[in-house]
Amino acid sequence: MVLPNHGANAHHVYERLGIEMPEVVIDFSENVNPLGPPAFVKERWSTYAGLITKYPDPNGEPFRSAAAKYHNVSVSNVLVGNGAAELFAALAKRYENKRAVLIHPTFSEYEATLAPYNVYIKEIMATGELSLDEVFDEVEFAEVIYICRPNNPTGYLIPLETIKQIAEYAKRYKCEVILDEAFLDFIDENESFIPYLKDFPNVIIVRSMTKMYAIPGLRLGYAVASEQIVNDIRSSMPQWNSNAIATAIGAECLQEEAYRNQAITFAKEMREQMTVFLEKWNCIVLPSTTNFICFQLPDATRSKAFFTYLLAKGCVLRHTENFKGLDGKWFRVGMKEKPQMEHLQKEMTAWFEENLSS
C-alpha cells in the first residue's frame, strides 16, 4: 500500500488506508506555525478584498522590496514565487539533461520537479553524519546540488561553515547550490546563508513564507540569488505568478518581529517537551532545530500498527515511506499548541503501555 506523499490534507491518508476519519482530527503531519497567521491578517482581512479587482504587480511588489529590505539585499536579487514550490519547478528547468546531487532523506519536491527534465540524479544518503568527501566527489561532476537547511524531515541543520565549504568547492567546479531555507525562520536569521551570497554567485537561496507565517493557502515564497540568476529564472516563469493578496500580506508579515520570536520560543519549548516524552519511552529522536521532530519507535517493526492506531484516534503523524533512507520506520511530528501536544502524548501513552512494556 503506497501512502500519499505529502503532509497535510489528512483525508487522503484515511481514504488510502480505508480507515474511517474521526470527527476530530489533529494533523501533526502539517508543519506550519501552530500559532496561526499574525493577528493583523484577520483584523485587516476586508482591506485586502479590493486588491482582487486589479492585476497584481508582475514582480511581486510590495513583497519583493520588503523581502530585499528584510535581508538587506538589492531588490534585483529577489525573485518572488507562488510558494517556494513554484520556484523549485522553475529552477528545475535550468538543469535539463544535466546532473544534480540530492542528499537524502530530504524534501521530495526536489526530485519531483527535476523528474520531467531528464536530469541525472546522484543520491547521497546521509541518515547519519554527512560525508563532505562524498559531497565534494559528486559536486565535481554536477551542475547543481540541493541542500535543505534545516532539513525536512530530520530537522538537522548542516553547520554554516560546512555550507561555506560546499559552496566554495562547488564554485570551483561551476556547480550551483540550491539552499532551501524554508524552515530557517524557526531558528535565527544569523544562521541564514543570505549574507554570504555576495561571495557565492553560484548559490540560490529559496525561502518560504508558508511555514513561519502559517499561510500555506496564500502561496508565497522567494529566492535570493545573483541578479543574473534571478533574471534567468524569472524569464521562464508566468507573468503575474504571485497574487496581490499574498504579496500585500507577505510584506507586512516581514515586519512581525515579536510574532517571529514568540514562534521560535514556542517551537523550541514544544519540541523539547516532546523529545523528553518520546525518549522516556525509549524512542530514538533526531536532534531537530525547527518546528517538527523526527522519531523512531524502539521496535520499528511496529511502526505501521502505531501509525494506524493513532489515525483511528484522530492523530495524524507524517509517515516517512517516501523519504529515502527513512523508509516508513520514522515519523515526523509537527509542533502544535500545548493541548494538542498533550492529547497526542495521551494517545501515544495508551499505545506504548499496551505495546511496549510487555
Ligand SMILES: Cc1ncc(COP(=O)(O)O)c(C=O)c1O
Ligand atoms: C523543505 C521545504 N521547502 C519548501 C516547501 C514548499 O513551501 P511553499 O509552501 O512555500 O511552496 C516545503 C513544503 O512542505 C518544504 O517542506
